[in-house]
Amino acid sequence: MINFASWKIGDIVAADFRKAEVLKQFNIDFCCGGKTLLKDACKSLSLDQNKVLEALCEINEKDILPSQNYSYWDLSFLCDYIYSTHHNYVQQAKKYLLDYASKVEMNHAERHPDLVKVREVVFLLFNDLETHMKKEEIFLFPSIKKLAAIYKNTESDWTQIQSIRELTQPIKQMEAEHDEAGIYIKQLIDLTNNFTVPENACLTFSVFYVKLKEFCDDLMMHIHLENNILFPRAIKLAAKFENK
Secondary structure, three states, X not given: OOOHHHOEHHHHHHHOOOHHHHHHHOOOOOOOOOOOEHHHHHHHXXXXXXXXXXXXXXXXXXXXXXXXXXXXXXXXXXXXXXXHHHHHHHHHHHHHHHHHXXXXXXXXXXXXOHHHHHHHHHXXXXXXXHHHHHHHHHHHHHHHHHHHHHHHOOOOOHHHHXXXXXXXXXXXXXXXXXXXXXXXXXHHHHHOOOOOOOOOOOHHHHHHHHHHHHHHHHHHHHHHHHHHHHHHHHHHHHHOOOOO
């Protein structure tokens, strides 16, 4: 049995994305809290570390397709994957979640006053994500893709990377914004009692909570791919040019 206790949480999921489901069951943050050691997370949450380790190791008994190991994907492809899969999903989800949030608040806030805050948080989250993703799509992802392309071409003029060598600060800014998104996710989980639909809720109310949970789960994986895989690999690659 692998002892993941001294592993960073993000590294555990980076090695096997299926372990994210186990960590979510224990309310362990694997995206924004990815740099935390598992043993420290268990201690802070008063969890039985052995139970968490047993649950994680049970996943090892099931094979994972090598093609699904994001850590080995080409950086350019990983950028495109995040954009095509997660960024596009945010845009699609925004269309109906904002509408659901307003309708459910209007019809049910009298009996469930927390819905006022839920709607506010949903709107703030999408507003922040809109600006955040544009920064990645316009500057950061193209910079990472250019870096990867130049590194692949051994005959490239490496002086071309002067303008994209300084990735550290933009990445730190993106990580800080991810932390803010993580706070919104935590607020939504708390406000909705982990997306528990109240008894006798209407169909719209039920669908809203189901879709909101799906969105938050996807956003956690989205942040994980960037914080724990894409960004560290991009910084590591950029460092290889420092002495060129």
